[in-house]
Amino acid sequence: MNMNKRMFYFWIFGIAIIAFITGEIATVMMLYLILITLNSIHSTIQDFYADWKKRF
Numbered sequence: 001m002n003m004n005k006r007m008f009y010f011w012i013f014g015i016a017i018i019a020f021i022t023g024e025i026a027t028v029m030m031l032y033l034i035l036i037t038l039n040s041i042h043s044t045i046q047d048f049y050a051d052w053k054k055r056f
Helices: 005-022 025-055
Strands: none
Touching: 005 025
């Protein structure tokens, strides 16, 4: 299940609204970095799995 760009920006927008209401702007930056990192890890694991699947 790969997160597409539309869903990614939806989550960022939702987090930004919540952070703006609560006054925690640093939260947006930190969660944005976490989402980017998790998306990158997920893509890498999918690539490894696709490569592994081709070998067997």
